[in-house]
Amino acid sequence: GQQVMQIPQYQHVQEGEDFTTYCNSSTTLSNIQWYKQRPGGHPVFLIQLVKSGEVKKQKRLTFQFGEAKKNSSLHITATQTTDVGTYFCAESKAAGNKLTFGGGTRVLVKP
């Protein structure tokens, strides 16, 4: 079945540096959603991307949907300790249908 792969699994980042995490699929994705889960917490919805090549920004976070809609990326600039957590992408199809989650990228920030 449909699989959504995230790389890297782990990301150690020096505070103040930038990094990017990727979400890849072998088939065309409908929509992509991104979530953040703080350690010990629950996943929280960040954003949804729908259109080919779409780019959305939330402060220091930039989300992009690939032109072929087979991949997506999350880029964080000037990483802060508050960015620690696991970032999940998920394919979303029609409303009410189940999502397909990637395995997540666990981000650790070195002060």
Next chain:
Amino acid sequence: NAGVTQTPKFQVLKTGQSMTLQCAQDMNHNSMYWYRQDPGMGLRLIYYSASEGTTDKGEVPNGYNVSRLNKREFSLRLESAAPSQTSVYFCASSGTINEQFFGPGTRLTVL
């Protein structure tokens, strides 16, 4: 609005015991979901309910049953708990763009 609530927050069971995890949402959402998350892992869908009166299996349904009691409530039952069911269980409901709103989770240990 409380969003999605789950009870209990923590539970320890002995192998073979049964229990029901409760979930309720006050956002008038049609769809609700149960996930499990093992340490350092992603989210795996156990069961979901696209609307009141319907339930469907997810990726890992074995050993679980669900009841969509009404539009607000979706419970998960373990009939005979096993150590392999030690996990964190998240309930979620989905909004207008199928974004997931997660509850705080139930941390279950089966001895």
